[in-house]
Amino acid sequence: MKMSDMRKDLRPREKLSVKGASALSDYELLMAIIGSGNAQADVTKIARDVQKLVKEKGSELTYEDLLNIKSLGPAKATQIMAGFELWRRQFEVPDRPIIDSPEKAVEQLADIRDKKQEYFVCLTLDGANRLIAKRIITIGTLTASLVHPREVFADAITDRAASIIVAHNHPSGSLEPSKADREVTKRLQEASELLGITLLDHIIVTNDSYIKL
Secondary structure, three states: OOHHHOOHHHOHHHHHHHHOHHHOOHHHHHHHHHOOOOOOOOHHHHHHHHHHHHHHHHHHOOHHHHHOOOOOOHHHHHHHHHHHHHHHHHHOOOOOOEOOOHHHHHHOOOOOOOOOOOEEEEEEEOOOOEEEEEEEEEEOOOOOOOOOHHHHHHHHHHOOOOEEEEEEEOOOOOOOOOHHHHHHHHHHHHHHHHHOOEEEEEEEEOOOOEEEO
């Protein structure tokens, strides 16, 4: 049944205005979000296709997945993804810490602060600065040749990260950045600009303190 064939009081937007959002099925909510169809398909068909995709992908649904629906254009796909993301940010119970300051990043680095070798770590973050993953990139002496942007950003790309924070420990206890520290930071900053994944900070930690490069 097309939207135009429905009784006006049973159409999703009208129904929501009278009975509230809780009275709508998932399918009806999708129709309300999408709003209208196009020359290729009525909103009822688009909503069915999106609902099927949501059931298949769940929280892993991406903008690119939505664009695979032939009758769904970039504007509607953006609208749907923006709505889903806003809901996640505002109403889901957070199961991952929000890293919105150097201090909160340092809290994630407790395990490397007393290491006898240098550990280079990358924190990947989503658009709301929630921690996606923490990974050890290298262990050993930190040099520009050992810490390559390829290894740092490979998982960030897979994570669809919006930004990263990198960090390493100084077993010597000194917070003084070395020439290699600065070279690594420069190379990562250049790579971040090319890839569109923001490098928020490069942090050096010791047992009792830290600095940002």
